[in-house]
Structures are given as C-alpha cells and as structure tokens.
Amino acid sequence: MMLWLRRFYFLVIGLFLSLPLIVVAGVSVNAKQTLAFPPQGFSLSWYGEIFSNPEWRAALVASVVLATTSAALAVLIALPLSWFLWRRIAPWANIFQVLGIAPFTLPPVITALGLLTFWATTGFYGQPWTAVIGHAIFFVTLPLVTLSLGFSAIDRSFVEAAATMGADDRTVFRTVVLPLILPYLVSGYAFAFVLSLNEYIVAYMTVGFTLETLPIKIFNALRYGYTPTMASVTILFVATAAVIFSLVAKFGDLPKLLGAMASDDS
Amino acid sequence: MKREPPQTVADYGPLFFPAGMLLLFFVVPFGTMIAVSFFQRQEGGFYTPAFVLSNYERFLSAFFGGVLGFSLMLAITVAICCVVLALPFTYLLSRLTRRLQVFWLVALLSVLSLSEVIIGFAWSTLLSRTAGLSNLLVKIGLLDQPVALFPSFGAVLTGMVYQALPYTILVLYPAIVRLDPTLMEAARTLGSSPIRAFFNVLVPALRNTIMATLIMVFIFALGSYLLPQILGRPQHWTLSVLITDQAIYQSNMPFAAAMAVFLVLVTLGLVALTLLIGRKGEKA
Numbered sequence: 001m002m003l004w005l006r007r008f009y010f011l012v013i014g015l016f017l018s019l020p021l022i023v024v025a026g027v028s029v030n031a032k033q034t035l036a037f038p039p040q041g042f043s044l045s046w047y048g049e050i051f052s053n054p055e056w057r058a059a060l061v062a063s064v065v066l067a068t069t070s071a072a073l074a075v076l077i078a079l080p081l082s083w084f085l086w087r088r089i090a091p092w093a094n095i096f097q098v099l100g101i102a103p104f105t106l107p108p109v110i111t112a113l114g115l116l117t118f119w120a121t122t123g124f125y126g127q128p129w130t131a132v133i134g135h136a137i138f139f140v141t142l143p144l145v146t147l148s149l150g151f152s153a154i155d156r157s158f159v160e161a162a163a164t165m166g167a168d169d170r171t172v173f174r175t176v177v178l179p180l181i182l183p184y185l186v187s188g189y190a191f192a193f194v195l196s197l198n199e200y201i202v203a204y205m206t207v208g209f210t211l212e213t214l215p216i217k218i219f220n221a222l223r224y225g226y227t228p229t230m231a232s233v234t235i236l237f238v239a240t241a242a243v244i245f246s247l248v249a250k251f252g253d254l255p256k257l258l259g260a261m262a263s264d265d266s
Numbered sequence: 267m268k269r270e271p272p273q274t275v276a277d278y279g280p281l282f283f284p285a286g287m288l289l290l291f292f293v294v295p296f297g298t299m300i301a302v303s304f305f306q307r308q309e310g311g312f313y314t315p316a317f318v319l320s321n322y323e324r325f326l327s328a329f330f331g332g333v334l335g336f337s338l339m340l341a342i343t344v345a346i347c348c349v350v351l352a353l354p355f356t357y358l359l360s361r362l363t364r365r366l367q368v369f370w371l372v373a374l375l376s377v378l379s380l381s382e383v384i385i386g387f388a389w390s391t392l393l394s395r396t397a398g399l400s401n402l403l404v405k406i407g408l409l410d411q412p413v414a415l416f417p418s419f420g421a422v423l424t425g426m427v428y429q430a431l432p433y434t435i436l437v438l439y440p441a442i443v444r445l446d447p448t449l450m451e452a453a454r455t456l457g458s459s460p461i462r463a464f465f466n467v468l469v470p471a472l473r474n475t476i477m478a479t480l481i482m483v484f485i486f487a488l489g490s491y492l493l494p495q496i497l498g499r500p501q502h503w504t505l506s507v508l509i510t511d512q513a514i515y516q517s518n519m520p521f522a523a524a525m526a527v528f529l530v531l532v533t534l535g536l537v538a539l540t541l542l543i544g545r546k547g548e549k550a
Contacts, residue, residue, distance in 0.1 A: 002460050009354065009358060013355050013431075014373075016431075017428070017432070020388035020392045023392045023397060023398070024387070024391055024392075027391055035391065035396050035397050037391075037396075037397035037398070037401070076283070077284045077287050077288070078284070080280035080284050081280070081285075083280055084278075084280040084281050084284075088269065088270065088271060088277065090271060090272055093281060096281070096285050096288055099288045099289075099292055099293065100284075102292070105533075105537065106485075107488050107489030107506060107529055107533060108491070109491055109509050109510060109529070110296075110526050110529060110533075113299055113509060113513055113522060113523060113526045114292075114295035114299040114526075115291070115295050116513060116519075117295065117298045117299045117302045117519060117523060118294060118295035118298045118299075120519075121298055121302075133287075134291075137292050156269070195379050197379075198379055198380055198384070199381070200383050200491075200492060201491055201510070204510075205510070205514070208514075215381040215382075215384070216383075218381075218383045218384065218387060219492065222386075222496065230387055231387075231391070234384045234388060237380065237384060238376060238380065241375070241380070242373070242376040245371075245372045245376055246372050249368045249371070249372055254372070255364070255368065255371065255443070258371060258436055258439055258440065259439065259440030259443075
C-alpha cells in the first residue's frame with residue numbers, strides 16, 4: 001500500500017512538472033500556425049524557424065553570446081575571491097562573499113532597478129555590454145557557491161606536500177588546486193550559463209530597448225498573440241537545460257553540489 | 267603552505283578584481299538606487315537631486331496598500347503550498363537510489379532554470395481554450411465545452427507554485443538527506459505507521475528547516491514579476507510588477523526606487539529572521 005502511495009505521489013508531482021511542457025511540445029509540432037492540442041498534423045518547421053527567421057535567430061545569438069560571456073565573467077570574479085578566502089585567514093574578506101550572494105537572494109527586480117539607475121546616471125544605459133556585467137553580478141553567486149564547496153573539499157596536505165617540494169603559490173595553484181576544483185568551476189559556469197540564458201528582468205531593465213534576448217523576444221511576441229516559434233524555443237530551452245545539467249551530473253557529483261554530503265549509499 | 271593572514275600588498279592581489287567588480291557594480295548601483303529614491307521627480311521622465319520624502323509618502327495611499335497586501339498574501343500562499351507539496355516529496359526523494367535521485371535533480375534543475383516568460387507561456391497554453399486542460403475535461407464528460415482558465419487568480423497561483431516548487435525541494439533537500447535515518451526506523455520499530463512517523467517524528471525534527479524554507483520561498487515568490495502579468499489581471503499585479511511599471515512605463519524612477527528600497531527592507535528583515543531561526547536550530 002505504501003509503495004503504491006509513494007509511486008502515486010511521484011507520478012502526481014512528475015505530471016505537474018511535465019504537463020505544461022508536454023502540451024507545449026505538442027503545440028510546437030502543429031503543421032499549421034494554430035494553438036491546438038493534440039497537434040493537427042506533424043511538422044518540425046517551427047524548430048527550423050528559430051534559425052531561419054532573422055529576428056528569432058538574432059535573439060538566439062544575442063542570448064547565447066550574453067550567457068557565454070556573462071558566465072565567464074562571473075567565474076572570473078568568483079575564482080580569485082574563493083581562492084583568496086581559502087588560502088588566507090582574513091575574516092573581514094567574507095564581506096565580499098556576502099556581497100556576491102546578495103544579488104541572488106534579493107528579489108531580482110532590486111538588482112535590475114539598481115543597475116538601471118546606475119547605468120542611467122553614468123550615461124551608459126542601453127549599451128549591450130552593460131547586460132554582460134549585470135548578469136555576471138547577478139549570477140556570480142552560483143560559481144561562488146560551487147567553488148567554495150570545491151575548495152573546502154581539497155585536502156590541504158596535497159598543497160603542503162607541493163610547497164615542501166619547493167613549488168611557489170603560482171605553481172601550486174596551477175598544478176594542484178586548479179585540477180582539483182575544475183569540476184566545480186565547470187558546474188559553476190554551467191549553472192550561470194543556463195540561468196543567464198533564461199533571465200528576463202535584469203536584461204529587460206538594462207538593455208530591453210536595444211538588445212532583444214530570447215526571453216525578451218518571447219514576451220514581446222506574446223503581447224501580440226501567439227506564434228508557434230515560442231513553443232519550439234521553449235522546448236529548445238528545456239532540452240538545453242536538461243542536457244547541460246545531465247552533463248554536470250555525469251561528470252560531477254550533483255547531490256553533493258546541491259548540498260547533500262558525499263553520498264556513497266546508493 | 268599553511269593558511270596564513272595576508273602580509274604584503276601582493277598577497278591581497280587576487281582580491282582586487284572581484285572586490286572592485288562587486289563594489290562598483292553592486293554596491294554603487296544599490297547606493298544610487300537609494301539616493302534616487304529621495305530625488306525629486308521632474309515631469310518628462312527625469313529627476314533632479316534633492317532630498318524629499320514624497321516618494322515614500324505615496325506608500326500611504328489605499329492603492330499601494332492594496333498592492334502590497336496582495337503581494338504579501340500571494341507570496342505567503344505560494345510558500346505554504348510549496349512546502350506542503352515539497353516536504354513529503356523531498357523525503358521520498360531522499361530515500362530513492364542515487365541514480366533515481368540524480369534523474370529527479372536534473373529534472374528539477376531544468377524546470378527551476380526556466381525563464382518566467384517560458385513558464386507563463388507554457389501555463390497559458392495549458393490553460394487555454396483551444397489547446398488546454400479543459401479539452402480533456404470535455405472529453406471525459408465533466409465539461410460541456412472548452413473554456414479558458416486564465417487570466418485568473420488560480421492561474422497566477424498555479425504558475426507561481428510551479429516556478430517555486432523545484433526551488434523549495436532543492437532548499438529542503440540537503441537538510442532532509444542529512445537527517446539521521448535511524449529516527450524514522452526507531453519510530454517504525456515502535457509500531458508507528460509511515461504516515462504517522464512522518465508527521466510525529468520527521469516534521470517536528472525539521473521544524474526549524476521548515477520555517478526557514480517557508481521564508482526563503484516567500485522571498486523567492488515576492489520576486490515573481492512576469493507570471494502575474496501573463497496569467498493574471500491587473501488586480502493581480504504584485505509589487506515587483508508595479509516597480510517595473512513605474513520605472514519603465516511611467517518614467518517615475520524616484521517612486522520605483524522608493525518601492526524597491528521598501529522591498530529590500532522587507533526582504534532583509536525576513537533574511538535576518540531566517541538566520542536567527544538557523545542559529546537557534548544549531549544550538550538545539
């Protein structure tokens with residue numbers, strides 16, 4: 001009885017999470033430009049539309065460029081900071097860890113409005129690169145968290161051994177520390193990348209009128225009614241996220257990354 | 267190489283870039299926003315430096331009170347729904363094999379990372395007249411003809427629970443995985459049914475975690491911005507929507523900034539409360 005009840009509960013939650021996506025997937029293969037489910041006819045042309053329609057393609061390129069660069073910048077901010085906090089005893093420097101986590105904890109509209117007033121005051125409002133900085137600051141939390149987890153997992157005796165053998169700080173970092181934290185670095189980048197790809201409000205508030213990312217494009221299109229390309233883009237996004245997180249799970253320890261202790265019980 | 271305090275300026279080297287970036291692009295913008303909240307609005311979309319409280323005085327209007335009350339009520343409802351759904355789920359999840367856990371975690375992360383735009387669009391499709399659930403209800407004879415189930419309060423609430431549920435599960439997950447499994451075993455050995463053990467042993471043991479999670483989901487839901495617009499009517503708009511509306515469409519940055527400062531204060535108060543609960547939990 002309990003087993004049955006448990007399966008039923010998993011089924012209900014699974015359906016709740018997947019039902020909207022199943023319907024959207026069905027709608028995305030409609031042959032004609034109608035919002036109908038079950039789909040009438042079958043066509044993958046709306047997936048082609050993302051790449052062949054210049055507007056959708058421009059939005060896709062803008063989103064991918066923004067996500068690639070802002071995630072890289074987020075890692076560049078997080079790596080030296082978490083290395084410093086691990087290498088040195090400087091309790092006051094923890095304030096920067098807090099500053100890195102703050103934008104992600106507060107409602108996103110706060111970070112968005114702060115950046116909007118800042119760029120408007122300094123006169124850079126609307127420049128595409130301001131969105132890169134905005135996303136990097138907004139998502140720096142993710143590499144910060146994965147990296148501090150990675151550093152705390154390093155056995156300090158490795159580092160001591162390397163230092164005893166005459167390696168200086170730089171060599172130790174390159175030959176011992178970096179290989180050990182690489183999985184955490186990559187997963188931090190992956191989390192920031194996927195979330196930046198999907199982010200709406202910070203991008204909208206800072207560059208909404210000059211640069212159209214995919215989420216902005218979908219919302220703008222939604223105001224004027226329905227186009228099936230929205231559905232195909234949605235499925236493309238879900239699939240991208242699922243593939244990236246599966247890769248993180250395959251090459252890293254996902255339960256541990258999400259805060260569970262290294263679990264050897266299977 | 268022992269861990270030691272930095273001695274020379276060069277030792278501080280790695281800190282320069284991250285600290286500079288965070289100060290310049292988070293602390294300064296935050297300060298700018300606070301400053302603008304006291305500025306005088308000029309007709310035509312600009313503002314002049316001043317120190318006026320009129321932006322804050324507007325909070326006293328009945329309209330603002332209504333929006334604030336609705337935002338808080340909505341966020342509390344979302345938080346309660348999510349925790350009630352997530353608690354048994356996360357417990358059952360933590361008892362699965364590692365392979366199945368990873369499968370669910372990947373699925374949850376994928377849904378969690380979805381843009382609000384996409385969640386809004388997906389639910390508006392599912393609740394629509396032509397492609398939605400109501401067609402199914404017609405087929406099994408519960409409904410005479412398909413209807414649109416949005417815009418409505420129920421649609422906003424469902425969309426927001428959908429958005430926040432994966433977050434809730436992932437916040438609960440570490441605490442529940444680390445929970446001593448012998449607690450439940452003891453309860454079962456002493457003859458308690460699994461459901462009774464869940465309510466009488468697990469829930470009290472996790473009391474602090476549950477409180478902290480409620481607050482975190484509440485803050486998460488306060489940030490929801492597009493779902494009330496896509497799935498609701500104007501009377502379902504939240505404080506986040508109002509802030510953007512004032513900043514972008516009404517060009518009233520000082521008022522938008524004042525509302526944002528207010529939202530920060532509410533959030534920080536709640537974060538402080540979370541930390542306090544966490545500390546108490548550690549002592550116990």
